[in-house]
Amino acid sequence: MSFEMWAEKYRPRSLAQMVDQKQIVERLMSFTKSRNVPHCIFAGPPGTGKTTAALCLARDLYGDPYRENLMELNASDERGINVVRETVKTFARVRTLGEIPFKILILDEADNMTRDAQQALRRTMEKYTGTCRFILIANYSGKIIEPIQSRCAPFRFSYLPRQEQDTYLKRVANSENTTLLEEGLNAIYDVCGGDLRKAINSLQAAASLGKPVDSEIIYSVVGRANPADVHSMIKIAIEGSFVEARKKLREMIMKYGIAGSDIIRQIHTELFRIDIPENMKIKLADVVGEVDFRLVEGADEEVQLSALLAKLVEVGYQLKGG
Ligand SMILES: Nc1ncnc2c1ncn2[C@@H]1O[C@H](COP(=O)(O)OP(=O)(O)O)[C@@H](O)[C@H]1O
Numbered sequence: 001m002s003f004e005m006w007a008e009k010y011r012p013r014s015l016a017q018m019v020d021q022k023q024i025v026e027r028l029m030s031f032t033k034s035r036n037v038p039h040c041i042f043a044g045p046p047g048t049g050k051t052t053a054a055l056c057l058a059r060d061l062y063g064d065p066y067r068e069n070l071m072e073l074n075a076s077d078e079r080g081i082n083v084v085r086e087t088v089k090t091f092a093r094v095r096t097l098g099e100i101p102f103k104i105l106i107l108d109e110a111d112n113m114t115r116d117a118q119q120a121l122r123r124t125m126e127k128y129t130g131t132c133r134f135i136l137i138a139n140y141s142g143k144i145i146e147p148i149q150s151r152c153a154p155f156r157f158s159y160l161p162r163q164e165q166d167t168y169l170k171r172v173a174n175s176e177n178t179t180l181l182e183e184g185l186n187a188i189y190d191v192c193g194g195d196l197r198k199a200i201n202s203l204q205a206a207a208s209l210g211k212p213v214d215s216e217i218i219y220s221v222v223g224r225a226n227p228a229d230v231h232s233m234i235k236i237a238i239e240g241s242f243v244e245a246r247k248k249l250r251e252m253i254m255k256y257g258i259a260g261s262d263i264i265r266q267i268h269t270e271l272f273r274i275d276i277p278e279n280m281k282i283k284l285a286d287v288v289g290e291v292d293f294r295l296v297e298g299a300d301e302e303v304q305l306s307a308l309l310a311k312l313v314e315v316g317y318q319l320k321g322g
């Protein structure tokens with residue numbers, strides 16, 4: 001197995017290869033067809049194909065020498081807007097080789113720019129529209145100033161649906177001769193929820209162990225406990241077996257190598273999935289919050305988690321008592 005990152009290796013090379021994001025892909029394809037691209041904003045959560053789509057658009061548009069017509073900058077770079085200005089000026093000086101009169105500048109993390117920097121960016125965008133088209137990438141388009149938004153075609157990326165993510169991961173596993181079990185797929189979705197970069201990185205980390213990828217492996221490479229284990233620990237406590245529950249907790253901490261503060265978060269999630277009356281959940285959520293706070297403040301994990309389990313046992317008694 002090579003050390004190449006799978007997320008790069010399997011990154012689509014053209015718009016036609018993009019997974020899902022159908023409407024976005026269609027609109028972008030219409031740009032390549034008309035050989036014209038407006039300024040764009042690609043907004044959405046991480047790992048949904050924003051950078052990939054921008055690169056694919058450029059490649060489909062310019063063909064192989066696309067690198068000469070494309071520049072990728074990170075807006076949160078400290079030199080910020082000055083680098084953008086210089087790059088665009090250089091773009092403007094050097095004519096493009098092909099028939100397309102403009103180059104493309106991808107500006108990642110554009111929502112991290114200050115308002116002043118964004119104002120300067122707006123002026124640059126206007127001045128050089130003839131020679132340079134901007135693709136601004138952001139997690140939240142709301143953080144981009146209105147005068148820029150109104151000059152850009154908006155594209156809203158969303159998390160990939162389960163089905164699409166599964167198909168993609170199965171294909172990758174197949175090409176890499178890795179056995180990916182159904183429970184492994186479930187675990188990946190539980191942990192990554194449609195962030196494809198995270199999903200494929202988790203798969204690669206798990207596969208590097210050279211065993212069939214099951215849920216245990218996935219949870220351990222991402223440093224989380226299996227929710228099924230957390231669920232059963234809570235149940236055991238509520239049923240009254242304090243010692244058993246504590247044993248289970250210790251096992252989890254050992255097996256998955258996770259911090260107490262991370263388990264707390266998972267306990268919080270699982271509490272709401274457990275079949276107990278609403279008022280009990282509220283009471284327990286309060287306790288979880290308290291323990292979480294104490295852990296942040298540096299209290300002893302073992303002691304605090306035991307106290308939490310004790311509370312669960314107490315609630316269990318109350319339930320039985322009616
Ligand atoms: N829609 C998609 N189709 C195919 N691959 C994708 C898609 N979205 C993400 N990926 C995969 O995830 C990785 C990260 O995607 P990227 O475009 O960099 O995400 P973003 O810029 O939205 O954070 C890519 O290298 C690619 O392997």
Ligand SMILES: [Mg+2]
Pocket residue numbers: 050051052108137
């Ligand atoms: Mg990106």
